[in-house]
Amino acid sequence: MQMPKTVRVFSPAKVNLHLEIGRRRPDGYHDAYSIMHALTLHDIVTMSLGDAPEASGLAVETSATCLGGVEALDVATEDNIATKAVRALAREFGRAADEKLVIAIEKRIPHAAGLGGGSSNAAAALMGACALWGLPSADARVERVAASLGADVPFFLRGGCVALSGRGDAFDHELVPMRRGLVVVRPDAGVSTAEAYRAFDEAADAGAAKEEAASASGPGMQTKAAMDDASSGTRDGSDLRLGVQAAYVTNAADVALFNNLAQASERVLPELSEIRAWLAAQPGVGISATGAPEVLLSGSGSATFAMVDDIASALAIVSAAKLKGWWARSCACSSAGVRVMPEERSSNLGAQKRAW
Ligand SMILES: C[C@@](CO)(OP(=O)(O)O)[C@H](O)COP(=O)(O)OP(=O)(O)OC[C@H]1O[C@@H](n2ccc(N)nc2=O)[C@H](O)[C@@H]1O
Numbered sequence: 520m521q522m523p524k525t526v527r528v529f530s531p532a533k534v535n536l537h538l539e540i541g542r543r544r545p546d547g548y549h550d551a552y553s554i555m556h557a558l559t560l561h562d563i564v565t566m567s568l569g570d571a572p573e574a575s576g577l578a579v580e581t582s583a584t585c586l587g588g589v590e591a592l593d594v595a596t597e598d599n600i601a602t603k604a605v606r607a608l609a610r611e612f613g614r615a616a617d618e619k620l621v622i623a624i625e626k627r628i629p630h631a632a633g634l635g636g637g638s639s640n641a642a643a644a645l646m647g648a649c650a651l652w653g654l655p656s657a658d659a660r661v662e663r664v665a666a667s668l669g670a671d672v673p674f675f676l677r678g679g680c681v682a683l684s685g686r687g688d689a690f691d692h693e694l695v696p697m698r699r700g701l702v703v704v705r706p707d708a709g710v711s712t713a714e715a716y717r718a719f720d721e722a723a724d725a726g727a728a729k730e731e732a733a734s735a736s737g738p739g740m741q742t743k744a745a746m747d748d749a750s751s752g753t754r755d756g757s758d759l760r761l762g763v764q765a766a767y768v769t770n771a772a773d774v775a776l777f778n779n780l781a782q783a784s785e786r787v788l789p790e791l792s793e794i795r796a797w798l799a800a801q802p803g804v805g806i807s808a809t810g811a812p813e814v815l816l817s818g819s820g821s822a823t824f825a826m827v828d829d830i831a832s833a834l835a836i837v838s839a840a841k842l843k844g845w846w847a848r849s850c851a852c853s854s855a856g857v858r859v860m861p862e863e864r865s866s867n868l869g870a871q872k873r874a875w
Pocket residue numbers: 535538547548549550551553632633634635638668669670671672685686687712713716817818819820
């Protein structure tokens with residue numbers, strides 16, 4: 520079989536419709552129940568395979584061009600998660616050829632935004648490398664490599680709407696994707712995922728210290744929160760109770776927006792509270808069954824999304840957000856994950872143009 524020399528891979532963003540973080544685990548990660556939905560907002564990862572000098576092994580060169588107002592991505596080739604992905608895949612499949620892989624990423628997804636851009640690029644690089652190297656993309660080894668790169672990476676191999684448990688990386692069940700529009704708004708600053716989790720732990724530790732002080736001052740007395748903690752076996756009270764309910768939801772449209780990491784991210788970046796309140800007050804933003812505006816921080820942030828179904832309202836909110844100095848885009852929920860795109864048929868396009 521003739522392998523392609525160049526592939527272009529569609530690399531979508533995501534939002535978390537539901538994110539419930541629980542206790543910190545011995546491996547340093549947290550229990551998490553997450554429902555992610557892929558978006559039409561996407562990067563494009565182009566990968567080209569060429570020869571390299573004998574005994575040079577796998578040489579990788581990765582660059583990113585940021586478009587649509589996305590801030591430049593200042594990441595060295597070896598630190599780019601797309602490079603890490605192809606190197607890990609080559610190791611997993613024992614590939615030792617002398618070759619050069621050039622990866623060019625067109626970035627439209629802002630980074631450190633909770634939109635999973637880096638994770639999606641990693642999954643796209645895995646798909647692209649499978650196509651270039653003639654490897655089976657549905658192989659369990661590809662999934663394994665994806666999981667080793669980050670909690671969000673396996674989701675992007677699949678796309679659509681998926682519930683994940685474990686540390687937010689283990690497939691729980693698929694939901695029927697929804698066809699709804701949304702507006703995504705991001706301030707200049709990003710939020711590092713690790714920093715958001717640290718802020719979450721600080722608040723949980725402070726809460727646990729308060730509980731300990733309360734029980735020490737009244738022998739035999741326990742607060743309700745402390746009893747809940749004891750019965751659930753968690754220290755911080757976040758025992759993923761909502762996750763248990765979310766596990767029964769089968770349609771993305773029925774998921775109640777929820778994120779218990781949002782407060783921690785708002786402490787890291789207070790401007791996020793302003794964006795949340797501003798979006799909630801915009802005309803055209805959806806209202807949930809409980810009467811709340813459908814506005815939520817995506818993952819650890821710093822992007823906040825609002826469900827907005829009519830295009831005129833969405834575009835008006837995008838313009839108004841830009842006037843406030845924020846990056847903003849309207850897009851829609853999507854059923855696609857990372858996908859190798861068909862070859863560009865430039866000669867056909869030329870023929871069509873002539874016909875017109
Ligand atoms: C919060 C979420 C929600 O989807 O995503 P983002 O907002 O970053 O997109 C995820 O939990 C992030 O997933 P991902 O971005 O892949 O994180 P990773 O690279 O695996 O981990 C980055 C850091 O976050 C912390 N981390 C991540 C996941 C988890 N369940 N517990 C954690 O404590 C760890 O400190 C880890 O070192």
